[in-house]
Amino acid sequence: MGKSVYFARLVLGVIVACLALLFIQLLRNSALPRQGFYELFRYLAWEENRIKTHNFKSLETNHFVIKFLDEDERFTSLVAKTAEDVYDPITGFFNFRPADKIVIVMYPDGESLARSFGWDKDERAMGVYWGGTIRILSPRAWTSDAYVESTFTRDGPIAHEFTHLLVDYMTRGNYSRWFTEGVAQYVEKKTTGFSFGDPFAGTGAGDRRKRIYDFTTLEREFDQLDQGIAYWESLQAVEYMVKLGGEPGLLKVIEALREGNSMPRAVEKGLGVSFAAFTDNFYVQVLDN
Structure with a gap:
């Protein structure tokens, strides 16, 4: 065997x-x-x-399969409940439900999580969506027992990574990294209330103007950029899409991506504005606020 x-x-x-x-x-x-x-x-x-x-144990719920090792068995009910609690709100937002149960693999430490999809062992993440599977770090590895339930429910990676999975399936893998990160943060904030801090808090417009990225840089070098700024800017871009076309407009962008359109063309089809106009006006808004 x-x-x-x-x-x-x-x-x-x-x-x-x-x-x-x-x-x-x-x-x-x-x-x-x-x-x-x-x-x-x-x-x-x-x-x-x-x-x-194959050697992991598993727990099945209505919509998920939770895989885990013996040392994390006591957290399976928390992971299962958190996943089921966000399932209806998030699938309802997209009006899309996966045909099969979603696999969530709980890893005991950061090294085994990183190794599961080829990251350097020194990378830090609480959760990752990759290759049709949600992979998360055991709650015991990043929060104390006294606050584990409330912290994991609100700040944990389930809602964020589940959104990544849905965007991946709905677009058939045709999306920009900044876009899926922006959508995941938007839906997570809407569902659980969690959001990352503003990396420019306490600074002036001049600092923001010097450090903000253009979309070409976000597209090509996302993982090499200042992650606080890259994630923040991605959320701002998606929120600006919603400002222009409402949430239906955002869903139209996703549908256009599913049809095989490029990101700029999908924005044009979904929001009714050229990508050049979208980016120019977005930068004005971001720098003025």
């Missing part, structure tokens, strides 16, 4: 790595059927994670 599982993991790992490299090439050519290819990549990544976590 051990050797067969190892071999299956090895084969799937190689396939997923090759598909990831091919997908990067496909991104450079919009004429190719990258969305269908991406769905295959996502399925194989999901299968790879299923094999890697």
